[in-house]
Amino acid sequence: MPKSSSKKPNSPVQHLFEYAVIRVVPRVEREEFINVGVILYCSGLKYLNALHRLDVEKLRALCSHTDPDELERYLQALTAICAGKTEGGPIGQLPLASRFRWLTATRSSVVQTSRVHPGFCTDASETLLRLFGQLVL
Template sequence: MRAAEVYDYAIVRVVPRVEREEFINAGAIVSCQRTGFLQAAIELDEARLRALDPHADVETVRRHLRAIVAICAGLPEGGPIAQLPYRARFHWLTARRSSIIQTSPVHTGLCADTGSALNRIMDRMVRPLATPRSPA
């Protein structure tokens, strides 16, 4: 059995009208300093976004969300930030900002597999909740 790894994560939020401070969770970023893991997962629910702002520029939001994934992966389309060391990228992505794309405060967890942790975080914080089954 592998030892538990300490990881940091933040939830990616879309705040279509910053002045209203309403947001939807659209993804997560996970970083493990010991293993050098840095990855983002994004799943934008357009219907929820349009419920908050019917005039939201969905394509622009999608473009910015794709940039987060590219920066985490160190891809050229992530621009100069994607070329920084992975921890600097994580800190840059999770810095507080007042824009349409924001992140939650950084949280810490323990896991045996950071990729699985990212999937669990997406299930718990981003993906739609399962509909409870009614009693038979």
């Protein structure tokens, strides 16, 4: 008698992914922050990407002296690093895993990330959009 497989035929392959929430912390000493984006890395799909949206009204309510244009440039730099663009500098030229680890390293600056969280997905882009909607919008 043949053994039955526990895996369903034609079921999509689940890939391990990791993500972190991008936060703006206008006054680090107060530890108040605004979620402004998500970075998602999936080794199995060779995927690294970030989405961000800076809510200027929230930012001004939390800390009126913070320059939204400057923050937007920082956030665009993160996206360039994810994409491996030359605008991402030397860090943008590293392998995907190294870029993700650099982007999510603990730092005490105005732009920070949460700790890294794992999950499983079949489509990394779709998962990034879903997390962005849940955690930022």
